[in-house]
Amino acid sequence: xxxxxxxxxxxxxxxxxxxxxxxxxxxxxxxxxxxxxxxxxxxxxxxxxxxxxxxxxxxxxxxxxxxxxxxxxxxxxxxxxxxxxxxxxxxxxxxxxxxxxxxxxxxxxxxxxxxxxxxxxxxxxxxxxxxxxxxxxxxxxxxxxxxxxxxxxxxxxxxxxxxxxxxxxxxxxxxxxxxxxxxxxxxxxxxxxxxxxxxxxxxxxxxxxxxxxxxxxxxxxxxxxxxxxxxxxxxxxxxxxxxxxxxxxxxxxxxxxxxxxxxxxxxxxxxxxxxxxxxxxxxxxxxxxxxxxxxxxxxxxxxxxxxxxx
Amino acid sequence: xxxxxxxxxxxxxxxxxxxxxxxxxxxxxxxxxxxxxxxxxxxxxxxxxxxxxxxxxxxxxxxxxxxxxxxxxxxxxxxxxxxxxxxxxxxxxxxxxxxxxxxxxxxxxxxxxxxxxxxxxxxxxxxxxxxxxxxxxxxxxxxxxxxxxxxxxxxxxxxxxxxxxxxxxxxxxxxxxxxxxxxxxxxxxxxxxxxxxxxxxxxxxxxxxxxxxxxxxxxxxxxxxxxxxxxxxxxxxxxxxxxxxxxxxxxxxxxxxxxxxxxxxxxxxxxxxxxxxxxxxxxxxxxxxxxxxxxxxxxxxxxxxxxxxxxxxxxxxxxxxxxxxxxxxxxxxxxxxxxxxxxxxxxxxxx
Numbered sequence: 074x075x076x077x078x079x080x081x082x083x084x085x086x087x088x089x090x091x092x093x094x095x096x097x098x099x100x101x102x103x104x105x106x107x108x109x110x111x112x113x114x115x116x117x118x119x120x121x122x123x124x125x126x127x128x129x130x131x132x133x134x135x136x137x138x139x140x141x142x143x144x145x146x147x148x149x150x151x152x153x154x155x156x157x158x159x160x161x162x163x164x165x166x167x168x169x170x171x172x173x174x175x176x177x178x179x180x181x182x183x184x185x186x187x188x189x190x191x192x193x194x195x196x197x198x199x200x201x202x203x204x205x206x207x208x209x210x211x212x213x214x215x216x217x218x219x220x221x222x223x224x225x226x227x228x229x230x231x232x233x234x235x236x237x238x239x240x241x242x243x244x245x246x247x248x249x250x251x252x253x254x255x256x257x258x259x260x261x262x263x264x265x266x267x268x269x270x271x272x273x274x275x276x277x278x279x280x281x282x283x284x285x286x287x288x289x290x291x292x293x294x295x296x297x298x299x300x301x302x303x304x305x306x307x308x309x310x311x312x313x314x315x316x317x318x319x320x321x322x323x324x325x326x327x328x329x330x331x332x333x334x335x336x337x338x339x340x341x342x343x344x345x346x347x348x349x350x351x352x353x354x355x356x357x358x359x360x361x362x363x364x365x366x367x368x369x370x371x372x373x374x375x376x377x378x379x380x381x382x383x
Numbered sequence: 384x385x386x387x388x389x390x391x392x393x394x395x396x397x398x399x400x401x402x403x404x405x406x407x408x409x410x411x412x413x414x415x416x417x418x419x420x421x422x423x424x425x426x427x428x429x430x431x432x433x434x435x436x437x438x439x440x441x442x443x444x445x446x447x448x449x450x451x452x453x454x455x456x457x458x459x460x461x462x463x464x465x466x467x468x469x470x471x472x473x474x475x476x477x478x479x480x481x482x483x484x485x486x487x488x489x490x491x492x493x494x495x496x497x498x499x500x501x502x503x504x505x506x507x508x509x510x511x512x513x514x515x516x517x518x519x520x521x522x523x524x525x526x527x528x529x530x531x532x533x534x535x536x537x538x539x540x541x542x543x544x545x546x547x548x549x550x551x552x553x554x555x556x557x558x559x560x561x562x563x564x565x566x567x568x569x570x571x572x573x574x575x576x577x578x579x580x581x582x583x584x585x586x587x588x589x590x591x592x593x594x595x596x597x598x599x600x601x602x603x604x605x606x607x608x609x610x611x612x613x614x615x616x617x618x619x620x621x622x623x624x625x626x627x628x629x630x631x632x633x634x635x636x637x638x639x640x641x642x643x644x645x646x647x648x649x650x651x652x653x654x655x656x657x658x659x660x661x662x663x664x665x666x667x668x669x670x671x672x673x674x675x676x677x678x679x680x681x682x683x684x685x686x687x688x689x690x691x692x693x694x695x696x697x698x699x700x701x702x703x704x705x706x707x708x709x710x711x712x713x714x715x716x717x718x719x720x721x722x723x724x725x726x727x728x729x730x731x732x733x734x
Binding site: 275277278280281282283284285286287288291295296299300 | 430433434435454455456460461462464465466468469470471472481482484485486529533539
């Protein structure tokens with residue numbers, strides 16, 4: 074009898090056992106991501122919810138529950154209402170522009186032409202470049218004295234000798250400027266997503282439309298766009314969530330000025346709670362759009378699932 | 384209705400020639416089948432006629448008019464794709480209406496035309512459905528309805544039956560032929576399936592390596608193959624090709640007559656030919672015999688097909704006295720593969 078069959082399994086065998094069991098291997102591999110999200114997203118998120126119902130400030134050590142008072146205060150604050158409106162304008166205008174431009178770009182990029190790789194690289198560049206770096210570049214482009222835009226416009230004769238727009242210093246121009254930069258920044262992702270959607274349409278469908286006699290616009294609006302629509306919507310929702318929650322462009326370019334004309338909810342929450350020390354007030358501002366974003370997120374997940382099934 | 388003509392049509396892709404100088408004329412109202420193995424250039428040829436692919440050189444004429452540089456929509460053609468290429472987001476009715484709308488048909492006439500096409504293909508009750516809710520056979524009918532709804536001059540069909548299961552395919556083939564007969568529209572049909580080609584085509588163009596090897600009526604192409612490629616591509620099992628004295632002798636598996644089988648009439652006298660049977664395959668509807676001709680080519684395996692009606696008992700391992708009508712023997716040059724004139728079969732080597 075030579076049967077050491079009852080020997081306890083060693084570490085290697087046990088590890089092999091874990092990797093064999095799909096259930097445990099799956100959990101093990103998900104763990105880092107779950108941990109990361111829990112610590113960096115979920116904990117601050119829950120803290121923010123807690124703060125928004127309290128009177129906590131940077132100085133207090135004994136927070137007190139105040140119910141919806143922070144939200145009531147926010148609604149009575151003209152700065153908040155202004156930021157709410159700005160957020161809507163900023164997000165909607167920028168994402169409308171993004172989706173139109175990204176679709177055009179994606180359709181153009183689907184064709185074969187010389188130097189396509191270079192164009193693709195250039196389009197992706199704003200996405201891969203650090204946003205602070207890009208924004209600082211834009212800061213210089215919009216500079217009140219050295220603005221490249223003004224210089225160019227004057228030399229081609231569009232700007233007269235008496236006009237010299239201060240891009241970041243005049244309320245409407247400032248909003249247009251941050252929208253412009255945000256479009257520049259988020260278009261690459263939307264383009265890539267649309268490109269993915271476009272290439273998922275079988276060539277036969279395009280050929281059939283061609284043979285069936287569709288001209289360019291019928292082909293585009295009756296066949297191509299409706300077929301990429303689910304995927305375009307994913308890009309739109311991504312862009313919307315990203316625009317509503319992001320403050321980097323505003324922070325670097327205008328700090329919300331002039332006269333709060335470019336203040337958005339995210340930047341207002343930051344200035345209020347971190348710079349101003351009013352943690353509870355800032356939290357209430359930051360959480361204000363949570364229901365809207367939650368709806369967006371649910372829609373996003375549903376669309377993503379539908380795109381998977383099709 | 385129109386004729387379709389290609390003149391010295393060539394298509395080169397980087398590194399290889401897909402279509403190599405094809406001259407083809409499809410008569411008015413004719414059903415012409417392009418038959419060949421995958422990669423023979425038949426689909427490329429079809430796509431060039433459709434205008435989906437531009438030719439490297441040569442001319443395409445539809446209805447006597449050179450259409451070389453016209454886009455597909457200006458060629459008055461309709462195409463059915465292997466995948467059917469139905470627009471997945473549009474209902475069946477809108478799929479069928481699409482070509483009408485695209486060519487600017489008056490709005491009030493569209494519904495009537497769609498109904499007429501749907502009725503013709505028996506898909507009236509599917510009009511409100513989306514393509515993904517249809518079976519393969521139903522999709523194929525929708526694709527056909529969409530193709531014929533605007534009365535094209537030419538139908539181009541790219542393996543439209545290959546996604547159907549075998550049972551449905553026979554039925555669909557028959558229907559397709561009837562529709563084409565009724566409409567009388569010039570039709571070019573691409574397939575790799577010789578049964579479809581034989582059954583559907585008024586004429587068959589057998590393609591290989593980008594060229595047309597033979598063009599003729601189905602029986603002609605089957606009985607009188609122009610070269611060994613055509614001989615081997617048509618027929619199942621294909622023609623037996625036996626090297627005898629520096630020439631390839633070809634005959635169909637069903638042309639070697641078993642002892643006791645009645646001789647065909649009007650094809651001349653039958654000569655005896657011994658056949659050593661190595662294996663018998665009973666296929667229900669007939670028998671396949673595998674073996675050799677010991678007197679002519681003892682090393683060359685051949686296949687003989689016996690019809691259900693032949694009751695002779697044949698066993699593996701024995702040699703029988705079969706017969707063959709000499710007029711059924713075809714002769715090919717072993718170097719070029721081309722047909723050469725018939726000659727008497729060389730005498731038996733051994734008694």
